[in-house]
Amino acid sequence: xxxxxxxxxxxxxxxxxxxxxxxxxxxxxxxxxxxxxxxxxxxxxxxxxxxxxxxxxxxxxxxxxxxxxxxxxxxxxxxxxxxxxxxxxxxxxxxxxxxxxxxxxxxxxxxxxxxxxxxxxxxxxxxxxxxxxxxxxxxxxxxxxxxxxxxxxxxxxxxxxxxxxxxxxxxxxxxxxxxxxxxxxxxxxxxxxxxxxxxxxxxxxxxxxxxxxxxxxxxxxxxxxxxxxxxxxxxxxxxxxxxxxxxxxxxxxxxxxxxxxxxxxxxxxxxxxxxxxxxxxxxxxxxxxxxxxxxxxxxxxxxxxxxxxxxxxxxxxxxxxxxxxxxxxxxxxxxxxxxxxx
Amino acid sequence: xxxxxxxxxxxxxxxxxxxxxxxxxxxxxxxxxxxxxxxxxxxxxxxxxxxxxxxxxxxxxxxxxxxxxxxxxxxxxxxxxxxxxxxxxxxxxxxxxxxxxxxxxxxxxxxxxxxxxxxxxxxxxxxxxxxxxxxxxxxxxxxxxxxxxxxxxxxxxxxxxxxxxxxxxxxxxxxxxxxxxxxxxxxxxxxxxxxxxxxxxxxxxxxxxxxxxxxxxxxxxxxxxxxxxxxxxxxxxxxxxxxxxxxxxxxxxxxxxxxxxxxxxxxxxxxxxxxxxxxxxxxxxxxxxxxxxxxxxxxxxxxxxxxxxx
Numbered sequence: 001x002x003x004x005x006x007x008x009x010x011x012x013x014x015x016x017x018x019x020x021x022x023x024x025x026x027x028x029x030x031x032x033x034x035x036x037x038x039x040x041x042x043x044x045x046x047x048x049x050x051x052x053x054x055x056x057x058x059x060x061x062x063x064x065x066x067x068x069x070x071x072x073x074x075x076x077x078x079x080x081x082x083x084x085x086x087x088x089x090x091x092x093x094x095x096x097x098x099x100x101x102x103x104x105x106x107x108x109x110x111x112x113x114x115x116x117x118x119x120x121x122x123x124x125x126x127x128x129x130x131x132x133x134x135x136x137x138x139x140x141x142x143x144x145x146x147x148x149x150x151x152x153x154x155x156x157x158x159x160x161x162x163x164x165x166x167x168x169x170x171x172x173x174x175x176x177x178x179x180x181x182x183x184x185x186x187x188x189x190x191x192x193x194x195x196x197x198x199x200x201x202x203x204x205x206x207x208x209x210x211x212x213x214x215x216x217x218x219x220x221x222x223x224x225x226x227x228x229x230x231x232x233x234x235x236x237x238x239x240x241x242x243x244x245x246x247x248x249x250x251x252x253x254x255x256x257x258x259x260x261x262x263x264x265x266x267x268x269x270x271x272x273x274x275x276x277x278x279x280x281x282x283x284x285x286x287x288x289x290x291x292x293x294x295x296x297x298x299x300x301x302x303x304x305x306x307x308x309x310x311x312x313x314x315x316x317x318x319x320x321x322x323x324x325x326x327x328x329x330x331x332x333x334x335x336x337x338x339x340x341x342x
Numbered sequence: 343x344x345x346x347x348x349x350x351x352x353x354x355x356x357x358x359x360x361x362x363x364x365x366x367x368x369x370x371x372x373x374x375x376x377x378x379x380x381x382x383x384x385x386x387x388x389x390x391x392x393x394x395x396x397x398x399x400x401x402x403x404x405x406x407x408x409x410x411x412x413x414x415x416x417x418x419x420x421x422x423x424x425x426x427x428x429x430x431x432x433x434x435x436x437x438x439x440x441x442x443x444x445x446x447x448x449x450x451x452x453x454x455x456x457x458x459x460x461x462x463x464x465x466x467x468x469x470x471x472x473x474x475x476x477x478x479x480x481x482x483x484x485x486x487x488x489x490x491x492x493x494x495x496x497x498x499x500x501x502x503x504x505x506x507x508x509x510x511x512x513x514x515x516x517x518x519x520x521x522x523x524x525x526x527x528x529x530x531x532x533x534x535x536x537x538x539x540x541x542x543x544x545x546x547x548x549x550x551x552x553x554x555x556x557x558x559x560x561x562x563x564x565x566x567x568x569x570x571x572x573x574x575x576x577x578x579x580x581x582x583x584x585x586x587x588x589x590x591x592x593x594x595x596x597x598x599x600x601x602x603x604x605x606x607x608x609x610x611x612x613x614x615x616x617x618x619x620x621x622x623x624x625x626x627x628x629x630x631x632x633x634x635x636x637x638x639x640x641x642x643x644x645x646x647x648x649x650x651x652x
Contacts, residue, residue: 052549073555085550089568098564102555146554 002063002076002153002186003028004049009058011044011210018044020210021058026154029184031177033201035191037233041210042190046156049188051075063153073102078147079156082163084139086131092118092142093127099150117145121179137168144176148183155180155187161196173199194234198222206230224327225250228334231327237286239327240299247340248329253286253302255325258309259318266322269342273301273319275311287311388632390625397619409626419627422598422605426631428517429606430585433524437581438574440525441532446562448533449540466530474594477523481509483595513603516596520604523591528584532577539573540566572646579642583635607631 004026011019019041026032034042047053049060051072059066067075078099086095096117100110118124121141131139140160147155161169161176177200180187191197197204198218205215206229214226225231225239231250232238239250262268272292279286287301301319303311311317323339330337358364391409395402413419448459465473482489489509495501510516543566551565589608592598598605598613605613607627615624 047549050549050553052552072553073557077553079550079553081546081550083544083546085544085546087547087551087565087569089571098551098556099554102557102560150555 003061004154004186004188005061006045006049007059007061009045009048009060010056011041011048011053012056017210019048019055022207022210022212024205024212024215026186026188029186031180031187031189031200031202033189033191033197033204034207035194035197035201035204035234036207037192040207042192042207043158045207046079046158046188046190049154050077050079050156076153077156078150078152078154079158080140080143080147080160082159084131084143084160084163086139086142086146088131091128091130092123092134092145095131095142096127096145096149099146103150113149114145117149120148121145136164137172140164140172144179148185152185155185157187157189159191159193160189162191162193169196176200194236198234204234206233208233224336226336228329231329237300237302241329242291242297242299243331244342246331247337248331248334249342250327250329251321251325253300254304255321256299256301256319257303257307257321258311259320260309261307262320262322266320267324268320269323269326270318270320272316273299274316275313278311278313285311292316384629387625388629390621391629393622395621395625397616397621402622405622409623410630413623413626413630418602418605419610421602422607422610422627423630425517425604426586426606426608429521429524430582433521433528433585434578434581436521436525437528437532438578440529441536441577442574444529444533445536445540448537462533463530465527466534470527470588470590471594473527474523474591477519477526478595481519481595482506483510483519510596511600513600516600516604520591520595523595524585524588527591528581531584532581535573535577535580536570539570542573543569575642575646579639579646582638582642586631586635 004024006022006024009019009022009024010017022041022045024032024045034045036042044053048055049062051067051070055068060068062075062077086092087098090098093114096114097110100113105113114127115124118127121144123138123141123145126134126138126142131142134142140163143160157176161172164172173196189197189200198221201218203215203217204221206213206221208229214221214230216224216226221230221234225234228241228248228250232241235252237253239252240256242249256271256273259268259270273287273289274292275287275289277288279288283305285303285305285307287303289299289301291297291299303309326339326342328337328339329335358367390402392404392406393402394405394408444462448455448462478484479488480490482492487506489507491509492501492507495507496503496505501507508515510519547565547569548561551561556564586606587608589606589612592604592606592609593612596604598609607630611624611628613624614620614627618624
C-alpha cells in the first residue's frame with residue numbers, strides 16, 4: 001500500500017497540453033476517482049503514474065519515492081484497461097500468471113497465487129478458458145485477478161466498467177467497491193461517468209483541460225462545486241446557472257421546487273417559472289422552462305415522485321429555492337464566491 | 343395504366359438492388375478469369391501428365407502412371423525435387439527472420455521511415471525477369487568479367503588484377519545465389535504483411551504486458567509473436583507457393599546448370615516439356631508438387647484460423 005502523489009506534473013504533446021500542472025495526492029488505501037470529459041487528460045495522467053508515458057515536467061511519487069525514472073515494472077503498480085487488454089492467445093490462468101512469470105516466481109508458487117486471486121474473484125471455474133470464450137463481466141474479473149495477483153502497491157483502473165452493459169455495470173460497481181475495501185490497496189480510477197465517480201470514490205478529482213478543478217468527497221463535489229465547470233459537469237441534469245450582474249447564481253434542479261412544497265418558515269428565493277415541457281422519468285419529473293421577470297433564462301426543475309402537484313405545459317408557476325441552496329460564482333472566472341444578497 | 347407502366351420500369355430499374363444477382367454479376371469476371379486461365383490449363387496439364395503427348399502432335403495416348411514412374415527414377419528429377427525443397431525452405435526461413443526484424447524496426451516512428459518503406463517495396467514491384475537479369479550482372483553469371491561484386495572486390499584490393507570469381511560456376515555457389523535472389527525478392531512482401539500484423543496488435547495489450555513487468559524479450563516472444571502467428575502463416579504460405587513454383591530465377595540465372603545441379607521442378611518441367619518436346623513428362627514434373635502444395639496451403643490456412651485472436 002502506498003501514497004501516490006503528483007507534483008506539478010505536465011505532459012505536452014507538441015502544442016497540446018494534455019496535462020497541465022497537476023498536484024494530487026491519493027492517500028494510503030484511498031479510492032480516488034479522476035473524473036472528467038473525454039480529452040481532459042485523465043488517462044494521460046494515469047499513464048504517467050503507471051510509467052507508460054514520461055512526464056514533460058514535474059514529479060510522480062509512489063510511497064514517498066520519486067519514480068519518474070523507474071520503469072513500470074519497478075513501480076509496483078497494476079493496471080486494468082478499458083478493453084481489459086487480456087492476452088487473447090493465453091488462457092485465463094496464463095493471463096493471471098503472466099505478471100508472476102515475469103517476476104520469475106516458482107511454478108508451484110505461481111499456481112498457488114493464481115488460485116488465490118481466482119478464488120477471490122470467483123473465477124476458478126473459468127481458468128482454462130481463453131478470453132474469447134468469456135463474457136464481458138468474466139473478462140473484467142480476469143483482468144482484475146491479473147492486477148491483484150502480484151499484490152501491487154497501487155491499482156490503476158482506466159474505465160474498467162465502460163464495456164459492460166448497464167445492468168451488469170451496477171453489480172460490478174458494487175463488487176469493485178467492496179473488493180477494494182477488502183484488500184485496501186490505494187486505487188486510482190479514471191472515468192467520464194459521474195455516477196460511477198460518485199458511487200465509487202472516497203474522493204473525486206474533477207479534471208478539465210489538463211487541470212484539476214476540484215478534489216473533494218462526492219458530497220463536496222456535488223453540493224459545493226468549486227467552479228461552474230464542476231457545477232455543470234457533475235449532476236444530471238446539470239446545475240442551473242443564471243448570470244446576474246457580475247455573479248452567476250447556481251442551483252440544483254432538485255432544489256428548485258414549487259413554493260407549496262416548502263415549509264412556511266423556510267428562507268426562500270422565489271421565481272416565476274414558465275414550464276415549456278414536462279418529462280416523466282418514472283421516479284422524477286423534469287420540467288423544462290424559463291424564469292420570467294428575470295432574464296428569461298432556461299432552467300430545469302426536477303420534481304421527485306413525492307411532489308404530486310399537477311403541472312401543465314405552457315403554464316407558469318411560483319417556484320422557489322432555499323436561500324442556502326443557492327451557489328454563487330464569479331462571472332469572469334467562473335470560480336465559487338461568497339453568497340450575496342439578491 | 344400509369345402505375346402498371348411504373349411497375350414495369352421499376353422491375354428493370356431495381357434489378358441491381360437484388361443482392362444475389364448483383365453479387366453473381368460482380369464475381370463473374372474473377373471466376374471467369376480463374377476458370378479460363380488457371381483452371382483449364384491446370385486440368386489440361388493433369389491430363390497431359392497421364393499421356394505420351396509430344397509437341398507438334400495433336401494425338402496422344404493415355405499411358406497411365408508411366409510418366410511418373412519414369413521421373414521418380416530420374417536422378418536429375420530427384421535433384422530438382424531436392425533443390426525445390428532446399429530453395430523454398432532455406433529462403434523462407436531467412437525471409438521470415440529478416441522480415442520480422444525489419445517489421446519490428448519499421449513499426450517504430452523515425453525520420454525517413456516513409457522513404458525506407460517505399461524503397462523496401464521496390465524489389466516486389468519490379469518484374470522478376472528484369473531483376474534477375476540485374477542480379478545476373480551483379481553476380482556475373484553470364485560473364486564473370488562484368489560482375490559488380492568482382493569489380494568491387496578488386497577495387498578494394500581483395501582480388502588481384504587477373505582473379506575472377508565465377509559466382510554461379512559451382513553448384514553450391516549457384517544455389518546460394520538463387521536463394522539470395524529469392525530472399526531479396528520475397529522480403530518486401532513478407533515484411534509488409536508482418537508489419538500489418540504488428541500494427542494490428544492493440545497498444546493496450548502491449549501496455550498491459552509492460553505494466554505486468556515483462557521486459558522487451560518477454561513481450562516479443564510471449565505477446566507480440568504469438569499474436570502475429572496467423573498473419574505470419576499467411577506470409578509463409580504465400581512465400582512457399584511463390585518460391586516453390588517459380589522458374590524465372592533459375593532459368594535466367596543458371597538455366598539449371600552447372601550440370602543440372604540447380605534445376606527446380608518448374609525449370610525442369612519447362613526444359614523437358616517445352617524445349618525437349620516431351621509434353622507428357624514435362625506435365626508430370628509440373629504437377630508433381632501439386633498435392634503437396636495443397637496440403638501446405640490447407641495446413642497453413644487452418645493454423646491461421648485456429649490462432650485467430652479476439
